[in-house]
Structure formats: C-alpha cells, structure tokens
Amino acid sequence: MAHTFTTLRHPLEKLLEAEHFLARLTRADGIVFQFELNAFLSACRSVTFLLQSSFSDVRGFSEWYEQRRAEMSADKAMGFFLKLRNLSQKAGPVSYVGGALLGGGWTYRFVHGSEHVPEALQGRDIGSCCAEQLRKVAGVVADCADTFPFDSCPMAAFTIEGMAHLGYTMEDAERAIGMPAGYSDVPGFGPDVKLHYLKRELEPLDRATLIRMAAGEFRCGDERLAFPDSRGGDLVDDMAALIDPRNPDGGDMRTIFLRAVATRIERQTLDDA
Numbered sequence: 001m002a003h004t005f006t007t008l009r010h011p012l013e014k015l016l017e018a019e020h021f022l023a024r025l026t027r028a029d030g031i032v033f034q035f036e037l038n039a040f041l042s043a044c045r046s047v048t049f050l051l052q053s054s055f056s057d058v059r060g061f062s063e064w065y066e067q068r069r070a071e072m073s074a075d076k077a078m079g080f081f082l083k084l085r086n087l088s089q090k091a092g093p094v095s096y097v098g099g100a101l102l103g104g105g106w107t108y109r110f111v112h113g114s115e116h117v118p119e120a121l122q123g124r125d126i127g128s129c130c131a132e133q134l135r136k137v138a139g140v141v142a143d144c145a146d147t148f149p150f151d152s153c154p155m156a157a158f159t160i161e162g163m164a165h166l167g168y169t170m171e172d173a174e175r176a177i178g179m180p181a182g183y184s185d186v187p188g189f190g191p192d193v194k195l196h197y198l199k200r201e202l203e204p205l206d207r208a209t210l211i212r213m214a215a216g217e218f219r220c221g222d223e224r225l226a227f228p229d230s231r232g233g234d235l236v237d238d239m240a241a242l243i244d245p246r247n248p249d250g251g252d253m254r255t256i257f258l259r260a261v262a263t264r265i266e267r268q269t270l271d272d273a
Contacts, residue, residue: 123232
C-alpha cells in the first residue's frame with residue numbers, strides 16, 4: 001500500500017491565523033473587539049482539530065494525544081477557552097467589560113457569565129489571556145513536532161533516517177512530489193542522493209516560527225505584540241468583580257459602574273485618613 005506523508009503545515013498555518021487575530025484584537029475597540037475575539041477563539045480552537053485530522057493515521061499519535069488531552073483538560077484556563085469558543089459560535093457573545101487606559105486605548109476583562117472565569121485569568125487583560133492560551137496550544141504542536149519529527153516535516157521525511165522510520169519506498173517519494181514511478185531511477189546514485197534532490201520540491205516546516213510561538217512571542221509583522229500591564233487594581237477590574245449573573249444588579253452596567261467608582265472613592269478616603 002502506498003505511503004501517505006503527513007505534515008504539521010496546516011496546524012501551524014492555523015496558529016498563524018490565530019496570531020493574526022490576536023494582533024488585530026490588541027488594536028480593536030467597541031464591537032470590533034468582539035469580532036476579533038470571536039475570530040481568535042475559533043482559529044485557536046481549530047489548531048488541535050487540524051492536528052488530530054492531520055496525524056490520525058500516524059503510529060503512536062493517538063496515545064500521545066490522549067496524554068496531552070488529559071493535560072489540557074486539567075488546565076482550567078484552557079478549559080475556559082474551549083467553552084468560550086463553543087459559546088461564541090453557538091450561544092452568543094463572550095461576556096467581558098472594558099475600560100480606557102490612561103495613555104490611550106482600551107483594556108478588557110473576562111467576566112462571569114454562563115461560564116465562571118478561572119482565578120488564573122481574573123484581573124488580566126483579555127489580550128494577555130489569549131496570548132497565553134495561544135502559547136499553550138503552540139506548545140502542544142511543538143511537542144508533536146519533537147515527538148514525531150519525520151511525520152511533521154516532509155524535508156525530514158525525505159532522508160535515509162526518515163525512509164527507515166516511515167517505511168516508504170522511493171516510488172512513494174516520487175509519487176508524493178507528483179513525479180512518475182521510476183523518475184529517480186538513475187544508475188550509480190543511492191537513495192540518500194536521490195532523496196536529497198527529490199526534497200528540493202518540498203516546503204520545510206517553519207520550526208523557527210513554531211518555536212517562537214511556543215515560547216509566547218507573538219508578532220504583527222516585525223513588531224512584537226505587547227499587552228497592557230494589569231495587576232488587577234484598575235477600575236475595570238472593580239467593575240468585572242461586581243458583574244455576576246446571580247446578582248440582581250449583575251446586568252445593570254450603569255449601577256455597576258457607579259458602585260465601582262464609589263468603592264474606589266471610599267478606599268482612597270480610607271487610605272488618606
């Protein structure tokens with residue numbers, strides 16, 4: 001049976017798509033922020049879908065992924081993002097509140113809605129939370145690349161080591177790049193030389209980008225993305241803490257804003273006393 005080569009190209013492209021929307025999210029406000037957040041949640045969630053689809057027939061992948069799935073399920077912040085994606089796609093907008101920054105721009109916080117915000121994400125800018133989620137997902141893909149190197153990158157597969165590990169034939173390699181069987185059947189050249197020339201037709205996996213994203217470094221062009229420094233003590237944090245669907249005033253933003261301002265005035269008065 002002919003060998004089918006696999007690659008992490010498509011999961012990596014989806015990571016880059018999520019990074020694209022993350023960059024747009026950091027520059028958005030108003031309803032556009034909601035649009036960019038929804039797009040980010042969808043792209044980020046699709047990474048592992050593509051990973052499973054691309055590697056479904058790779059030997060040992062199912063066992064490896066079950067372990068990673070267990071780790072992701074145990075991470076409350078990652079579980080929260082999964083629920084947010086389902087919410088934004090099927091039930092309605094994600095619950096959040098925003099506030100202006102002193103130097104211009106806006107910062108946003110997740111608030112309790114149909115899903116409770118994990119403690120690890122409370123008091124933090126949403127963009128920063130999304131960046132951390134993307135870092136974790138990129139880490140899963142990077143670990144897959146390390147665990148299954150010959151299945152992850154065609155350039156690595158088209159080597160003597162790759163051929164021995166994957167068990168494909170030269171005809172499989174020729175077919176994979178669109179050449180007829182026997183195309184590389186040139187007397188005097190061994191399989192290592194033939195594979196060296198055949199893989200010139202292939203696109204290598206961009207491991208540098210994958211490593212960068214797994215390290216939590218995200219970019220918009222040549223510019224590194226930065227997020228508002230939040231320590232949970234801004235007015236928007238006070239408002240986020242007051243928003244609770246179980247509270248009778250939980251949906252009255254005017255009341256919540258006034259209560260948050262009053263609380264800060266009272267706190268300042270006590271500090272000055």
